[in-house]
Amino acid sequence: MLRLARSPLSRRSLLEAAGAGLFGLSLPRLLEAEATVKSHPARAKSVIFLMLFGGPSQLETFDLKPSAPSKIRGPFSPTACKTPGLLISECLPRLAGSSDKFCVVRTMGHPYNDHSGGAHYIQTGKQWPIPIGGGFNATPRDWPSIGSVVEYVSQHHPRVFAAVRQEPRPSAAGANLPAYVVAPNFLGRLQEYSIQLRRPGEYAGWLGRGYDPLTTTVDKRDKKDNPYIRPCTDDELNYQIQGLALPAELTLDRVARRQTLSQQLDEQLRSLDAVAQFAALDNFQARAFSLATSPETKQALDIRQEPAELRDKYGRNLFGQSVLLARRLVEAGVRYVTVHFDCPDGYGWDSHIHSDEVKSHLLPALDNALASLLDDLSTRGLLDETLVVCLGEMGRTPQATDRWGRGHWSTLFPAVLAGAGIRGGTVYGTSDKDAAYALDHPTRPEDLAATIYHALGIDHHLQLPDAAGRPVSIVEGGQPLLSLFG
Numbered sequence: 001m002l003r004l005a006r007s008p009l010s011r012r013s014l015l016e017a018a019g020a021g022l023f024g025l026s027l028p029r030l031l032e033a034e035a036t037v038k039s040h041p042a043r044a045k046s047v048i049f050l051m052l053f054g055g056p057s058q059l060e061t062f063d064l065k066p067s068a069p070s071k072i073r074g075p076f077s078p079t080a081c082k083t084p085g086l087l088i089s090e091c092l093p094r095l096a097g098s099s100d101k102f103c104v105v106r107t108m109g110h111p112y113n114d115h116s117g118g119a120h121y122i123q124t125g126k127q128w129p130i131p132i133g134g135g136f137n138a139t140p141r142d143w144p145s146i147g148s149v150v151e152y153v154s155q156h157h158p159r160v161f162a163a164v165r166q167e168p169r170p171s172a173a174g175a176n177l178p179a180y181v182v183a184p185n186f187l188g189r190l191q192e193y194s195i196q197l198r199r200p201g202e203y204a205g206w207l208g209r210g211y212d213p214l215t216t217t218v219d220k221r222d223k224k225d226n227p228y229i230r231p232c233t234d235d236e237l238n239y240q241i242q243g244l245a246l247p248a249e250l251t252l253d254r255v256a257r258r259q260t261l262s263q264q265l266d267e268q269l270r271s272l273d274a275v276a277q278f279a280a281l282d283n284f285q286a287r288a289f290s291l292a293t294s295p296e297t298k299q300a301l302d303i304r305q306e307p308a309e310l311r312d313k314y315g316r317n318l319f320g321q322s323v324l325l326a327r328r329l330v331e332a333g334v335r336y337v338t339v340h341f342d343c344p345d346g347y348g349w350d351s352h353i354h355s356d357e358v359k360s361h362l363l364p365a366l367d368n369a370l371a372s373l374l375d376d377l378s379t380r381g382l383l384d385e386t387l388v389v390c391l392g393e394m395g396r397t398p399q400a401t402d403r404w405g406r407g408h409w410s411t412l413f414p415a416v417l418a419g420a421g422i423r424g425g426t427v428y429g430t431s432d433k434d435a436a437y438a439l440d441h442p443t444r445p446e447d448l449a450a451t452i453y454h455a456l457g458i459d460h461h462l463q464l465p466d467a468a469g470r471p472v473s474i475v476e477g478g479q480p481l482l483s484l485f486g
Contacts, residue, residue: 042161042457043387043485044420046330049147049338049452050323050370050390053119053187053199054349055413057396057406060358061089062104062414063435072398072434075355083425091363094371100425101374101383102418103484107429107438108391110445113410115350116199118393119187123147123201123338125449125475130200137188137198142205144464146452147180147336149474151204151211153458154179154335160457161335177297179335182213184322186242190220190227190344202338206467213338215242216301216325218318226345227318229361237321239301300332301325310376315368323369327376330386335456341366349392354403366390374418383419387455389448391415398434412437415448420455421485428484446478454480 059065059074064087066073078087081096086104088096095102112121112128116136120128126143144152153160188197204211216239220227227236303311303325314320319341326337341362343350351358370390377383395413396406412431418424429441450460453475460480463471 040454040457040459042455043385044455044457045161045385046334047146047150047336047387047389047452047456048323048326048330048373049123049336050341050388051119051123051187051338052341052349052366052390052392054115054343054347054351055118055392055394055396055408055410056349056362056366057351057355057358058106058413058431058435059396059398059400059406060355060363060404061092062416063087063106063431064089065433065435068398068434071400074400075359075404083427086427089363091359092367094367098371098374101378102388102416102424103422103426103428105415105417105428105443105448105481105484106431107412107441107443108395108415108445108448109412109438109442110394110410113394113408115393115408118410119199120201121445122391122393122448124205125446125478128200136193136195138200138203138205140206142200142203144204144207144211144474145180145202145213145338146449147182147202147213147338148204148207148211149453149458149462149464150336150456151178151180151213152207152464153462155211177294177300177329177333178214180211180213180338181329181334181336182215182338182340183325183329184216184218184239184318185340185342186215187340187342189217190342192223192344207464216240217242218322220344224345226343226348228341228344228348229317229319229357229365231316232318232321234304237303237318239303239325296332300328303328310372313368313372313375315365315372317365319365320369320372323373324376327373327382331380331382350408351396351405352407353401353405355405356403370416377419385420387420387422387452388418389415389452390417395435398436409436415443417451417484423484423486426484428481443481444478446475447481448478450475450478450480451484454482455485 060076064074064076064078066078076089076091079090079093079096081088081099083099086099088099110121112118112132114132117128117130117132120142123145124143125146129141182202187199187202191197202213218227218237218239303321306324311321311324314324322339326339329337347353349362373388374383377386392413394408394410397409400406412435429443430439431437432439453460460475460478462474464474466472
């Protein structure tokens with residue numbers, strides 16, 4: 001149970017303070033910004049965002065160049081696929097066989113050639129306010145993630161999502177689920193570094209902690225362990241909720257029997273030691289506790305309910321099972337799920353020295369998880385209403401080492417989009433002969449963010465109040481890639 005220092009402020013006075021603007025939110029400006037919310041018929045009810053952290057090489061995944069010089073073209077050959085003009089790595093055979101379900105944007109790029117800044121840019125559509133080399137971790141000044149904007153709109157403007165064309169999904173979870181979930185860990189949690197990393201991009205930043213994701217946790221065995229690529233036991237795949245760990249003798253059920261959620265929040269609010277903490281706690285902690293104690297949520301997080309054969313197809317590693325979890329969550333009603341493919345044991349996708357792990361573990365794990373997700377969603381009739389986005393925060397240099405390691409290259413890298421009306425079996429954009437630069441249709445993170453908002457029925461011109469109550473556009477300079485949709 002969270003305990004905070006005592007404060008004489010009451011819940012009513014805190015709410016009045018919030019309305020008076022003491023949290024930096026000017027009520028007239030807030031109402032003015034919210035009045036501008038517009039919507040259009042949405043194509044997607046949910047988004048599954050697969051973040052391949054570290055930067056997969058375009059030359060080893062979806063943009064092979066078999067005619068390039070030997071030092072550039074890479075160790076893998078292309079394999080036959082269902083998409084004309086698309087050259088997919090031989091290490092992605094299942095995706096090659098289902099390429100008619102997705103589009104490859106070959107010309108993603110941005111100037112922030114850094115992991116933390118790139119992760120922020122890709123997940124928010126906004127450049128990180130921290131200069132390259134100036135930091136690694138999320139800050140309160142960060143831009144809100146796309147998922148946090150979805151959470152905000154879901155809480156304040158649910159009518160936007162009522163415009164989805166399909167009938168509502170049958171879901172027992174209802175209000176017990178948030179709009180935004182991150183799995184299996186916050187980005188950086190399992191990375192070995194001199195400090196605890198909490199990479200930016202997935203949080204609400206200046207929008208407020210009440211719009212942060214509900215985040216699960218799964219631990220690793222030791223410092224050198226990488227559960228994202230090895231088989232995991234069911235005991236390990238016990239998805240818990242970040243920040244709600246309780247002593248072993250005190251279960252959530254016992255807490256729920258002792259007090260109602262409202263009573264617990266009132267107790268916490270009475271003990272706050274600062275007004276500013278109220279905004280973070282009241283919304284975020286209530287939602288977290290509601291999710292943690294909900295029987296429907298426990299069911300959604302229990303991937304052991306899935307057939308063994310299907311779990312095998314996704315891959316029994318942490319990435320594959322977390323992608324399967326994402327499908328369970330969107331099926332239960334979650335609007336936006338981010339799954340990170342992190343690198344806890346070293347370089348991972350950030351393959352500076354060699355591509356041994358990429359070949360043996362990372363590409364097979366991606367192939368099984370993404371191909372299974374597309375097949376699974378299609379079989380369940382969910383692909384038409386679920387947008388799937390898969391990419392890293394950067395690509396790799398065309399020039400390789402003797403063992404096919406490559407450096408950072410944010411100028412050009414691919415993204416895979418599927419579902420929600422995306423025209424499968426297509427490519428968007430053309431790269432040059434070395435997969436170094438875009439020849440046409442250069443695509444920025446701003447365009448990707450605008451495309452995701454468009455699919456969800458959210459106007460990408462929407463303005464939200466910043467910490468000072470000033471309206472700020474969620475996308476600046478980006479346009480939805482409407483030609484991707486059928």
